[in-house]
Amino acid sequence: MGPTVEHLLQTLSTGILVGCLYGLLCVGLAFIFGIMRVINFAQGDFMMLGMYIAVGVTLSFLGFLGASAPFVAALIAGIVMFLLGYLLHLLLISRTTGMRMSTELDSHQSQLILTLGVALFLQNGMLFLVGSAPLAQISSLSYSAWQIPLLYDDVSAVFINKARFLDALAAVLISVCLFALMRYTRMGKSLRAAAEDPEAALYMGIDVDKAHRIAFGLGAAIAGIAGGLIVLYYPAQPYVGLDFIIIMYAGVVLGGMGSVEGAFWGGMTIGLVQQLATLVIPLQLQNAAIFVVFVLILLVRPNGLFGRSVERA
Amino acid sequence: MLKVDHLSVAYGGLTALSDICLEVRAGELVSVVGPNGAGKSTLFKAISGVVRAGSGSVTFEGEDILQTRPFQRAHAGIAHVPEGRHVFPAMSVQENLEMGAYALADARKREELFERIFALFPILAERRRQYAGTLSGGEQQMLAIGRGLASAPKLMMFDEPSMGLAPAVADTIFERIAQLHKEDGMTILLVEQRVAEAMENCDRGYVLQTGRIVMSGTYEELSSDDNVRRAYLGM
Ligand SMILES: Nc1ncnc2c1ncn2[C@@H]1O[C@H](COP(=O)(O)OP(=O)(O)OP(=O)(O)O)[C@@H](O)[C@H]1O
Ligand SMILES: [Mg+2]
Numbered sequence: 082m083g084p085t086v087e088h089l090l091q092t093l094s095t096g097i098l099v100g101c102l103y104g105l106l107c108v109g110l111a112f113i114f115g116i117m118r119v120i121n122f123a124q125g126d127f128m129m130l131g132m133y134i135a136v137g138v139t140l141s142f143l144g145f146l147g148a149s150a151p152f153v154a155a156l157i158a159g160i161v162m163f164l165l166g167y168l169l170h171l172l173l174i175s176r177t178t179g180m181r182m183s184t185e186l187d188s189h190q191s192q193l194i195l196t197l198g199v200a201l202f203l204q205n206g207m208l209f210l211v212g213s214a215p216l217a218q219i220s221s222l223s224y225s226a227w228q229i230p231l232l233y234d235d236v237s238a239v240f241i242n243k244a245r246f247l248d249a250l251a252a253v254l255i256s257v258c259l260f261a262l263m264r265y266t267r268m269g270k271s272l273r274a275a276a277e278d279p280e281a282a283l284y285m286g287i288d289v290d291k292a293h294r295i296a297f298g299l300g301a302a303i304a305g306i307a308g309g310l311i312v313l314y315y316p317a318q319p320y321v322g323l324d325f326i327i328i329m330y331a332g333v334v335l336g337g338m339g340s341v342e343g344a345f346w347g348g349m350t351i352g353l354v355q356q357l358a359t360l361v362i363p364l365q366l367q368n369a370a371i372f373v374v375f376v377l378i379l380l381v382r383p384n385g386l387f388g389r390s391v392e393r394a
Numbered sequence: 395m396l397k398v399d400h401l402s403v404a405y406g407g408l409t410a411l412s413d414i415c416l417e418v419r420a421g422e423l424v425s426v427v428g429p430n431g432a433g434k435s436t437l438f439k440a441i442s443g444v445v446r447a448g449s450g451s452v453t454f455e456g457e458d459i460l461q462t463r464p465f466q467r468a469h470a471g472i473a474h475v476p477e478g479r480h481v482f483p484a485m486s487v488q489e490n491l492e493m494g495a496y497a498l499a500d501a502r503k504r505e506e507l508f509e510r511i512f513a514l515f516p517i518l519a520e521r522r523r524q525y526a527g528t529l530s531g532g533e534q535q536m537l538a539i540g541r542g543l544a545s546a547p548k549l550m551m552f553d554e555p556s557m558g559l560a561p562a563v564a565d566t567i568f569e570r571i572a573q574l575h576k577e578d579g580m581t582i583l584l585v586e587q588r589v590a591e592a593m594e595n596c597d598r599g600y601v602l603q604t605g606r607i608v609m610s611g612t613y614e615e616l617s618s619d620d621n622v623r624r625a626y627l628g629m
Contacts, residue, residue: 283465285493287493339484
């Protein structure tokens with residue numbers, strides 16, 4: 082006996098909601114990895130910091146905001162993470178990029194080691210500061226849901242968790258703002274130019290070093306915001322980033338390197354596959370399903386779902 | 395306008411330029427010719443700040459630009475049209491031109507310049523929405539030149555604009571550069587392998603060999619020199 086229609090719709094809606102957040106996470110990594118080609122092992126830990134920051138500021142001084150507090154907190158986490166990412170790039174990452182390195186491979190190796198170090202530092206630093214007990218954002222939204230009746234009978238219904246729905250909505254809004262920023266604004270275009278050809282961008286008068294710092298900061302900020310949103314239904318602990326980092330990289334590659342929009346859809350695909358897989362295979366194999374689909378898609382479309390070739394054939 | 399004084403550049407231990415002195419006055423078209431590996435691109439990159447100068451100075455309109463950060467040199471009025479074109483492949487023709495105008499704050503001036511660019515290279519107007527990476531080599535070179543022009547520069551530096559182009563296309567490119575010089579009064583510093591064409595239109599020229607300037611002078615002076623005739627003009 083297969084899954085019921087009710088079960089299917091419930092899983093599908095959860096998949097879409099989770100997919101929106103994965104999409105946002107992937108958009109964040111797209112700035113750093115897809116566009117700037119910096120391998121950042123610490124991206125999951127940026128998300129983890131965002132979770133703790135969001136819970137921290139909610140508990141300490143956002144209580145008066147009521148139900149909207151977690152969302153304001155997520156934004157604050159984003160701002161803090163932007164500054165942190167900007168500084169981290171200025172002080173450390175910039176030493177492993179650009180013209181100081183003779184080849185891209187050279188700089189990737191140093192980035193790997195450097196950001197792995199940052200990741201370990203952040204994980205163990207948080208373990209030291211807050212301990213390993215999981216911490217969740219307490220909100221009434223997390224425990225309430227809208228019930229959407231299915232019209233084909235009187236009893237079936239799909240439940241939409243309020244926290245997850247608002248999370249997904251926020252994730253989509255922020256992603257759309259970022260797409261617009263990259264596509265239409267002078268700053269967004271200069272970031273793309275600085276990523277595509279740093280030397281030429283310099284000849285245009287673009288402060289390339291600063292552009293790279295801003296892009297890295299934005300990537301960290303998005304991870305922070307996403308963490309602030311996710312912590313509404315997924316508790317934080319110092320190693321929580323490890324649960325998400327693979328999803329982020331898979332989503333960016335799936336969407337097509339270099340495309341921020343593609344990264345969002347890559348994340349969405351992974352969210353959907355992860356949830357829908359539970360209909361047919363055991364829960365423990367959820368993540369295996371992601372990789373099967375990942376490999377299948379790349380077999381058919383090596384440039385990713387939305388990757389396009391702009392070089393002449 | 396531009397004065398390069400006793401400039402030396404080394405890559406690691408390898409000296410690429412030594413003791414270069416060169417001047418471009420307002421309104422001039424100055425050519426630099428020389429064989430592969432002579433250091434022509436290195437000279438341009440040192441002026442733009444992509445490679446660090448070892449010693450010497452580069453003065454642009456009275457200011458020592460080696461003291462400024464590289465990205466500021468476009469704002470000071472130098473447009474570098476690099477060897478190999480370097481267009482932004484995943485950006486449209488229009489966006490490439492907008493990036494060219496990055497250093498130009500005045501929006502009205504920008505529109506004027508875009509019109510001038512499209513008048514010089516009508517194909518760019520047709521291809522406005524196309525990704526620059528999908529343009530042909532000649533179109534990419536036109537875009538690279540247009541992009542340089544879009545910042546309303548005081549000095550344009552062209553590094554081998556004819557590289558890899560069919561002769562007919564290269565001729566168009568040379569014509570346009572000469573047109574920029576004559577009609578717009580643009581000050582130009584030009585590096586070329588196609589020496590005859592580069593010399594033809596220039597006011598003065600320099601011959602660069604293994605990192606040193608071995609000769610300089612007007613077109614008449616250079617083209618009457620036996621060594622230059624033999625080595626570069628095939629006469
Ligand atoms: N990044 C670099 N690292 C080390 N050596 C370099 C580098 N760039 C150039 N060189 C060396 O400096 C010398 C001058 O190179 P440059 O590119 O300036 O020559 P060029 O005159 O522009 O030649 P071409 O006509 O082939 O473009 C060459 O010997 C080259 O090998
Ligand atoms: Mg060269």
